[in-house]
Amino acid sequence: MIKIFRQLGWFIKEMKWRYLLVLLMLLIGDVFSLIVPWITGYTIDQMTMRTLTGSKLTQITIVLVSIIVIGYITTGIWNYIFIQNANILSFKVLKKFFRHIIRMDGKFFKKYQTGDLMSRATEDVNAVSEAVDFGFLMLAEASLYLTLLISSMFVINPKISIIVLIPILIIPFGVDKLEKTIEKLYEERQQSTSVLSNSVLESIVGVRVIRAYAKEREDIEKLLSKSQVTYDKSIAFSKIISLYEPLFIGVFTIAATLAIYFGIMDVFKSNMTTGKLVTYFVYVMMLEWPVFALGAFINTLQRGSGSYERIDAVYNEESDIIIPENPLSLEKIESIEFDNYSFSYPGSQVKSLNSFSIAVKTGETLGIVGTTGSGKTTIIRQLLRQYKLGEGKILINNCGISEYNAENIREHIAYVPQEHIVFSKTVYENIRLGNMNASREDIMAAIEHADFTKDIGTLTNGLETVTGESGVMLSGGQKQRLSLARAFVRAGNVLILDDSLSAVDGKTEENIIRNIAEYYPEMIKIIVAHRLSAVRDANYIIVLQEGTIVEKGTHEELMELRGWYYDQFMEQNTMTTQESEEVE
Numbered sequence: 001m002i003k004i005f006r007q008l009g010w011f012i013k014e015m016k017w018r019y020l021l022v023l024l025m026l027l028i029g030d031v032f033s034l035i036v037p038w039i040t041g042y043t044i045d046q047m048t049m050r051t052l053t054g055s056k057l058t059q060i061t062i063v064l065v066s067i068i069v070i071g072y073i074t075t076g077i078w079n080y081i082f083i084q085n086a087n088i089l090s091f092k093v094l095k096k097f098f099r100h101i102i103r104m105d106g107k108f109f110k111k112y113q114t115g116d117l118m119s120r121a122t123e124d125v126n127a128v129s130e131a132v133d134f135g136f137l138m139l140a141e142a143s144l145y146l147t148l149l150i151s152s153m154f155v156i157n158p159k160i161s162i163i164v165l166i167p168i169l170i171i172p173f174g175v176d177k178l179e180k181t182i183e184k185l186y187e188e189r190q191q192s193t194s195v196l197s198n199s200v201l202e203s204i205v206g207v208r209v210i211r212a213y214a215k216e217r218e219d220i221e222k223l224l225s226k227s228q229v230t231y232d233k234s235i236a237f238s239k240i241i242s243l244y245e246p247l248f249i250g251v252f253t254i255a256a257t258l259a260i261y262f263g264i265m266d267v268f269k270s271n272m273t274t275g276k277l278v279t280y281f282v283y284v285m286m287l288e289w290p291v292f293a294l295g296a297f298i299n300t301l302q303r304g305s306g307s308y309e310r311i312d313a314v315y316n317e318e319s320d321i322i323i324p325e326n327p328l329s330l331e332k333i334e335s336i337e338f339d340n341y342s343f344s345y346p347g348s349q350v351k352s353l354n355s356f357s358i359a360v361k362t363g364e365t366l367g368i369v370g371t372t373g374s375g376k377t378t379i380i381r382q383l384l385r386q387y388k389l390g391e392g393k394i395l396i397n398n399c400g401i402s403e404y405n406a407e408n409i410r411e412h413i414a415y416v417p418q419e420h421i422v423f424s425k426t427v428y429e430n431i432r433l434g435n436m437n438a439s440r441e442d443i444m445a446a447i448e449h450a451d452f453t454k455d456i457g458t459l460t461n462g463l464e465t466v467t468g469e470s471g472v473m474l475s476g477g478q479k480q481r482l483s484l485a486r487a488f489v490r491a492g493n494v495l496i497l498d499d500s501l502s503a504v505d506g507k508t509e510e511n512i513i514r515n516i517a518e519y520y521p522e523m524i525k526i527i528v529a530h531r532l533s534a535v536r537d538a539n540y541i542i543v544l545q546e547g548t549i550v551e552k553g554t555h556e557e558l559m560e561l562r563g564w565y566y567d568q569f570m571e572q573n574t575m576t577t578q579e580s581e582e583v584e
């Protein structure tokens with residue numbers, strides 16, 4: 001339980017003045033609320049002694065009204081500060097969370113799936129902020145109120161107060177017994193929630209494929225079984241949590257019974273006035289709230305602590321991409337070289353790149369072709385520093401790639417990935433993401449170079465058309481050209497197309513390749529393709545098989561070799577000729 005204070009110590013320290021103000025407000029509110037029973041007892045004694053005058057009654061009424069007003073103001077202030085604190089903490093935790101995951105590498109995203117990260121960023125962050133809001137409030141309220149109440153009770157009757165305190169001492173033992181079980185059950189519940197979130201996300205994203213393959217029933221059953229696990233875990237957690245309430249209520253009832261019994265005995269023995277007994281009774285009744293608050297706070301803080309651990313686990317994940325202490329500054333990428341480079345993905349024994357060597361410099365085009373799964377995308381991922389480095393060297397401007405900051409390298413690269421990421425924004429905003437400083441003219445030119453202009457006219461609102469979630473409003477070819485236009489506005493030194501022309505027809509591909517050569521002559525171009533026409537004019541073409549370069553040269557040289565490239569080219573050409581004959 002103390003763990004949460006260690007975990008959130010940094011926040012409490014940052015917000016110490018706010019917390020002190022809250023404590024002051026609570027103290028004022030609590031002291032004033034204790035005066036009410038005291039005044040009640042005093043008034044009863046005045047009445048029984050027949051000394052209560054009209055002016056005394058007016059004074060008493062004024063004091064009581066003032067107490068209500070002060071209580072209202074102090075409660076308003078601490079409430080406001082607590083809610084604000086919770087919001088500030090959520091914001092800070094989320095900011096750190098996103099900053100951290102955005103820097104993570106491929107290994108991290110293999111370990112933490114999207115649904116899991118979403119559940120940590122929502123449910124767990126809420127539980128932590130609830131701990132700061134409701135949990136800390138309960139703690140402050142319970143400890144302050146209990147101290148004040150018990151002290152006031154001691155002032156009235158120390159003997160009975162000692163007897164009342166005895167059952168309250170039972171609480172820490174009960175809490176200690178329950179704590180470990182609660183911690184375990186909470187972690188299990190959160191874990192199953194993460195698994196469920198992930199499945200729900202997968203089903204929503206893949207709903208079209210599920211329908212197309214008539215897998216609705218199987219998918220619903222899969223989701224139901226995961227929901228059942230989460231339900232069972234939640235019930236087990238709630239059961240143990242519900243043990244808290246009887247513990248605290250039981251303690252309170254014992255304390256109240258003892259107070260009533262011994263209090264009446266003392267009045268019979270004339271050790272206490274009736275008014276004092278009434279005040280004492282009210283104080284005992286008032287014990288119920290802080291005793292309950294103590295239970296609620298332990299419960300909330302424990303959940304907050306468990307959730308903080310789940311968030312902290314993400315914070316503690318370190319990227320394999322080491323940031324150099326004194327990175328070299330990269331103004332422009334002029335050359336890229338892989339020298340005898342080998343790489344295996346984390347946890348894999350297979351070499352996805354094997355003794356791979358190639359060099360390309362400003363103005364040149366490198367074409368990468370080969371069988372599927374031969375390592376083409378892996379080369380790009382290594383250049384973009386998405387995974388740890390392998391053996392051998394990758395040189396940028398003749399210096400080791402690890403001597404630069406990964407972000408600095410990426411700044412100069414305009415990259416069109418295989419999977420097109422389109423955000424639910426307008427077409428214009430989607431393209432502008434490539435370069436937020438790009439002018440409208442730059443964007444229009446990029447659209448033209450991506451051969452996308454003719455499509456804009458067919459969209460409902462032209463450039464202002466909202467693409468819908470993941471670009472549902474666009475065809476596959478349109479998404480590809482939108483991604484291309486985004487890369488063209490980037491104004492980097494390196495253009496990487498990872499099979500980015502696969503969804504466009506031959507004519508459009510030809511236009512785009514011609515535009516790249518004409519408008520971006522200074523860039524280093526790396527084109528990964530299955531259709532060989534996309535790399536035909538490249539300065540170097542490499543053919544990959546199982547991570548190894550098996551053929552290398554210009555189009556003409558490779559055709560002379562009569563190897564894989566030649567066979568593939570002939571096959572693709574025959575298919576294209578047949579297709580055009582069929583059209584005719």
Ligand SMILES: Nc1ncnc2c1ncn2[C@@H]1O[C@H](COP(=O)(O)OP(=O)(O)OP(=O)(O)O)[C@@H](O)[C@H]1O
Nearest residue numbers: 106345346348352371372373374375376377378379
């Ligand atoms: N994250 C990963 N973890 C482990 N192995 C991976 C990972 N990504 C790719 N691989 C493996 O590395 C090899 C090369 O994959 P890569 O994506 O580079 O192939 P590719 O040539 O681009 O294929 P395609 O033409 O189908 O896009 C494949 O055997 C693949 O299964």
